[in-house]
Amino acid sequence: MKADVIDAEHASRVTKVDSLLPEIPVLNADDVQLVGDPELITVSVGDSAGSGLATCRSVPEDSPRSSWQALTEHRLELKLAGPEPVAAISALLDQWEVHLANVARKSDIETAAVIARPSRDTIGSAELLQHGFAPVVGIAVRPAERLATTGPVTTPGVRIRPAELGDLPTAVHLQLELQRYDAQFGMTTMRAGAEEMVTEELRAQLSGEPTMWIAELYGQPLGMVRVQLPDQAFWISSCVNAARVGYLSSLAVAEPARSSGVGTALANHAHQVLEEAGAEVMLLHHALASPQSTPFWYAQGYRPLWTFWQRRPAVR
Structure with a gap:
């Protein structure tokens, strides 16, 4: 499945889940330093597909932002398409694990793996739990x-x-x-x-x-x-x-x-x-x-x- 098809289907599905979500969200802070080049991970599972942009960012310990995150943060921005998005997110997480094993410092508490998900798009929650993730921080809207x-x-x-x-x-x-x-x-x-x-x-x-x-x-x-x-x-x-x-x-x-x-x-x-x-x-x-x-x-x-x-x- 082509990237533009995944993008369009993901945007359509997410905005249907929650009308307050933008089609193309930006969740990156301006004052963090990207480490290395982003890596695009893509998977296909039957008629479903997914893409994930893997990035790494860091903040110095004396920065006010360091109080709100690990000093080194690995993120994966997910997009899902097709009739089996759960299978797609599971495959993406498996591929990301391989990526993290190569780039992240093992057992370093000052590293974190983070995935932001639309709160009402609950697809993949069980898979995230199985990979050791926990819902820690929320953005709430009024x-x-x-x-x-x-x-x-x-x-x-x-x-x-x-x-x-x-x-x-x-x-x-x-x-x-x-x-x-x-x-x-x-x-x-x-x-x-x-x-x-x-x-x-x-x-x-x-x-x-x-x-x-x-x-x-x-x-x-x-x-x-x-x-x-x-x-x-x-x-x-x-x-x-x-x-x-x-x-x-x-x-x-x-x-x-x-x-x-x-x-x-x-x-x-x-x-x-x-x-x-x-x-x-x-x-x-x-x-x-x-x-x-x-x-x-x-x-x-x-x-x-x-x-x-x-x-x-x-x-x-």
Whole structure:
């Protein structure tokens, strides 16, 4: 089966599965360094076929991105066609295993094999599990509520205000607390110098237009939310079928204030800000195995869009 036929059939099938998926998604970050040349893997199984673009990318340990991935990440971008896509994905995974055995450092925890799959396209999930992959990170989507005009529902005792430079220590503490929690589920890696990296990142954000807010519960700062407005979220906009995309970077609530309404108040405020900026949809990343973030975000109107299956180390 020719490559253009696989591309067209895959795009048609995926957009039927989920109307918010673009025909040609781009899930690659701009600030990662590609290692070596991409390799195209193709398979044919009866009347079905598949192609996978195998790439390797790396980030330095002192980069803020290193907190969110292994230092070396091997990815496979899949396209499937034909009446037996499960057989095609199984054959692709087998071929990729051979490729990884030749290029990945064995038993190195700083390597990861990653496959991004449309969350509603569940074909091949069992095969991924059989190859040792787990669904680790999700991109969730929330369409804007264009009919909502009264603003977010208020929570008694909670005041939300723009973050100021004097809030930097509080914001750093909350962000690090969130990253330590998510590290349990493979979403983050706590690096040496994490506090310094987070401090510089948040300091830079506080120096621009307001995109970070603090929640005070009866006068005590116990939560924060960070967003990227549509003009800033271009890096992720190509993974969803929408013209203007807002991104919710992080939401953190101090442990003593959880289940108090602080998180919901912050989420409602972020949604209002993004909608007023013209966002058609909001996106965020979250740890799929987290017993807190997954139910919380889906209660706020989000639903799965992309699932990142990961195996770390890439080759055992």
